Amino acid sequence: MSEQRPLLYLAEFDKPDDVMHAAEKCRDEGFENWDVHTPYPLHGMDAAMGLGDSKLGWIVLACGLTGVSLAVLMMQWMNGYDYPLIIGGKPPDAIPSMVPIMFELTVLLSAFGAVLGMFALNEIPKHHHPVFFSDRFEACSNDKFFISIEAEDKKFDLEKTKSFLEELKATHVELVRDQEQEEAS
Numbered sequence: 001m002s003e004q005r006p007l008l009y010l011a012e013f014d015k016p017d018d019v020m021h022a023a024e025k026c027r028d029e030g031f032e033n034w035d036v037h038t039p040y041p042l043h044g045m046d047a048a049m050g051l052g053d054s055k056l057g058w059i060v061l062a063c064g065l066t067g068v069s070l071a072v073l074m075m076q077w078m079n080g081y082d083y084p085l086i087i088g089g090k091p092p093d094a095i096p097s098m099v100p101i102m103f104e105l106t107v108l109l110s111a112f113g114a115v116l117g118m119f120a121l122n123e124i125p126k127h128h129h130p131v132f133f134s135d136r137f138e139a140c141s142n143d144k145f146f147i148s149i150e151a152e153d154k155k156f157d158l159e160k161t162k163s164f165l166e167e168l169k170a171t172h173v174e175l176v177r178d179q180e181q182e183e184a185s
Contacts, residue, residue, distance in 0.1 A: 004177035007130035008150045009161050010137065011170035016042050019145035022168040023048040026147060029164065033153040037131065037146040056117050063113025067105040075101055133179050136172060148176075 013019040016038070023036050027050040036045060079085065079092040086092065118124070131137050131148050140146050147170075149161055158175070165173045 004179075006151045006158060007133070007176050007178055008148045009156075009165055010131060010134050010174045010176055011147045011149075011165040011168065012136060012139070012172040012174075013145040013147070013169075014171055016145060018169060019147060020045065020048050022147055022165075022170070025164075025168055026149065029155070031149055031153050031155055033150040033156075035148050037137070037140045037148065039141055039143060039145070054121070056114065056121060059117035060110050060113045063117075064106045064110040067107070067109030068102050070109075071102040071105040072098065074105075130176050130178075133176050134174055136174060 011022065013022060019036060019038065020042060023045060026034050027048065036042075036049060038045070075098045076093055079097075084092045090097070130150070131146070136144075137146065147165070147168075149156060149165070155161075162173055162175070
């Protein structure tokens with residue numbers, strides 16, 4: 001049987017403050033392929049991990065502007081050129097009559113942009129992640145906090161990374177290995 005390749009180290013913490021300080025240390029140490037897993041959102045974790053602002057706002061803004069532009073173009077074409085109707089002496093390109101359609105298309109495309117942008121930015125659906133090989137990780141949905149450092153990280157070293165995580169006062173440090181490789185052999 002061949003040696004299973006390591007996928008990541010998984011460090012378990014009992015308290016939110018402990019995982020917050022550990023995240024700051026991981027950021028300061030220069031790890032790049034790592035993540036924090038918590039049962040609920042922790043205020044300030046983005047800053048502790050060194051994450052920048054989300055690009056989602058720009059995606060939603062672009063989709064909203066596209067929606068309002070499409071609404072104006074559609075209404076101008078339909079009312080002014082394709083099938084011009086003059087009702088009540090108003091010109092076909094009267095802005096007040098376009099407001100409901102402009103609003104609806106802005107909201108519709110912004111909502112699509114928010115949902116699809118979240119899927120893309122969060123890499124959803126991700127049907128498999130190595131942390132699910134750990135039996136202890138089930139506690140993440142209940143009351144435990146975890147940091148995972150992936151083996152693809154350029155600073156990952158079996159011994160140094162383990163000792164680094166142990167210095168962070170993790171209650172348990174586990175090396176997660178490739179179980180698919182084990183099943184195949």
